[in-house]
Amino acid sequence: MSDHPRDEFRTQLLNHTMRFAAAYVPAYGEVAYRCLSDVHALAQLPSLPILKKSDILMRPEAFRHISMEPHLIQHTSGTSGQILHVHRSKEELAAIESFFSKSDEPTDKTTPVIISILGSTTDAIQTPAPAVGQVFRLNLRDPTWRSRIQDVVRAPWEYVEGTHHARPAVIVGLESDLRVLTALLRECSFDFSSASISSLITSGDVITRRLRRYYESTWRAPLFDQYGLSEIFGSCNQCGVCGHLHPDPHVIMEVVNPISSEPVSDGVGIAVFTTLAPFVQCQPFIRYWSGDLVEISEVSCPVDLLGFRLLGRLYKSVSLPGLTGSGIVLSAIEAYDALDDFSEIASSGMFKWLWEIKDHSQLGHLKFDLRMDSDRGSHTLVATIETRFTPHLYPEQSESLKFRIRDALCKRSGSLRESIQAGHMSLRINLKPPGSIDSFMPDMVE
Incomplete structure (x- = not known):
């Protein structure tokens, strides 16, 4: 077993997750998962079958907790097939709130402002989790806010509650929405040197080398990729140290061969995710097939030993x-x-x-x-x-x-x-x- 702190944390959660799933989720009590409770280490996960979206869609109730009521229902986008509904319980949302809440909150002067841009998916339901800063949601579908975007990016701290001190600001959102925001500002000849933006974080679409040059030179700020699935609580974020994507510590990621499903430790394969209790309880997914190709390599990075770059949909x-x-x-x-x-x-x-x-x-x-x-x-x-x-x-x-x-x-x-x-x-x-x-x-x- 890896002695990296993240893997140690995942292993601790894995033991509990396997017992929890076997006891409360009908599908994981079946013959295919008969050795579920014996999985105590990350290296033992390949002994379990791959779970695909089609398996869940065929009998969704079999992959849900026998008695836990859903408090929040999310859904996949449907771009890669039939929509899958994902259930979240009060218990797991409380666990998320507890884990991500910090006792040593930064002061108002140092707390970053997070500009969450909304354009193409204003109706998307996200898993509520405490943010590392004060969030302002900029709805680009609202013409009133579109008329004020220059003021927002110049002084974003003026649009959040609390004392209005100048502080760092981060733009977070889908790449398509960042594309809209940037184009709107360019249309009105906005001077980007006056923007108070320290970094950009995008997800949901490919960032090509040309796009990265375009965004970073336009905003005069670094851009970081984020990759995740609607089905999985947790994401993979571009590392500021090594430049690779790393999975969050509260989710397990493996890479398997797209043909044989055998583990891949170096090279190209499909990303497979396992959700972990207590962050996911109502509808746990074990070795869930993402359908996304990645190129994995073992990296000498203090953040995580698993580093990869995204290659896109297999199909x-x-x-x-x-x-x-x-x-x-x-x-x-x-x-x-x-x-x-x-x-x-x-x-x-x-x-x-x-x-x-x-x-x-x-x-x-x-x-x-x-x-x-x-x-x-x-x-x-x-x-x-x-x-x-x-x-x-x-x-x-x-x-x-x-x-x-x-x-x-x-x-x-x-x-x-x-x-x-x-x-x-x-x-x-x-x-x-x-x-x-x-x-x-x-x-x-x-």
Whole structure:
């Protein structure tokens, strides 16, 4: 067993969680989980079966506490299939409140202001947990608040309760909402050097290298990724020390091979999560299959020994039949990251209710499609990409763009490059004129 403090904490909670689940959740008392109570260490978790969303949807009551009443019902977004309802009890919410409440609260002058931006998901129900600062919810759907965003980011402490002292401020929200906020401020020629923002924390969408440069140079503040699932209480946060994502200490994360489900200690696999009591009691998930690809590596970091980078949805990634390991030659995020540097590629128009924005395509996503065509042992990755110009009218520009896209994809994915060089597959780029691909919303990450 790892002697890292986080793993020691997880192991302590794991022992209680296994006994609790076996005693009170019907599914975990069945034959498939007969050795549940014998799991006392993190290394023993692979002896238990993988739990998938479809298993829960088939008989949701079997994965709920036999007598605990739900106090809060959340739900998944539905972007990756049928919506799953997640039940939270009063008991676990009380445990969360107790654990995260600090006895040594910082003073009013040092408590950061958290600007929680709401735009695309104002109706989302979140698990209530004490924040590390005073929270101000900025609703971008409200035109009154949109008209005041310059004042909010200049002096956010003026919009929270208590003594109004200048203090650090952090913007937290979905990447799509940060995109809206940034675009609104740029439309009114806002001077970002006057913003009192110390950092940005985003989740829910991919942060490409171009986007990171854009946000950090615009806001003059560092940006940190956050990854999580609606089903799981806990998230994975980008570390300020090593730069990797680490899971919260109150959740267990494993990585398994997407084909065999065998544990992966180094390389590409699927993230699997186990929720822990007392933070989750009403509907515990043990070895829950996220459907998200990650690249894991053991890192020498004082925060956590498990570090990884997110690669996106498995079903949005491209696999090559017969390839050893994960079988993945190009992940969803690798593809998007490579293509995001090309201004010639069209974007979908989003948030069209924002009348203040002139060009809504700046709020959208790149319009492209990837598929692997296989015929009698021959495999071709076909990348269909919509451009901002009509390709057949500009043949030289089109050929140059195809060459540069091919080069960028191969540089971004070593597996793709090696598979092409070895003759296992080929790559074909198809350019399409404006309007060829329907409005595109990539489901790359939860």
